[in-house]
Amino acid sequence: FRFPIPAGYRWELLSPEPAELSGAPIVSAGRLVLTSAAEGDPVDMTFTRVRFAGTPQAWRDAEAQALPGSNPINPALSDAVTIGGKQGLAYQLPGIAGDSRLRIVAPLDGDLVLIDLSHPEFADQQLILHALE
16 A cells, blocks of 8 residues: 555554455555554554455455354445445444454455454544545
8 A cells, every 4th residue: 555644643564464364365454553542542544455356245245254153244234335436335343352343345456455443433534545546
């Protein structure tokens, strides 16, 4: 991902581990972190680009099948979104400890980009759009 880093944020390149996510190879990964956030409670957006030929809907369905039955993705809580002029999907991704985060899945040059928001109320649409340009 290459885009201007907005004021007040820093970019961290993440090693693509594991090498696959839900059976799809990871192409690249990075995180935008709000620098003014408290050290123990970062406000960030994690961007992961995966090699996946399907649609955002197909990704969500595959991910839902891979999650344990006690923490299912609720398809009724999925919303269609438009990111960078492309149709994507936003949904709550349940966490292991009962927490959840917002995941946005959007197409990007034949791959998919997964955007995980640790605190959805701080999500900045402009940051996401810049990342996908």
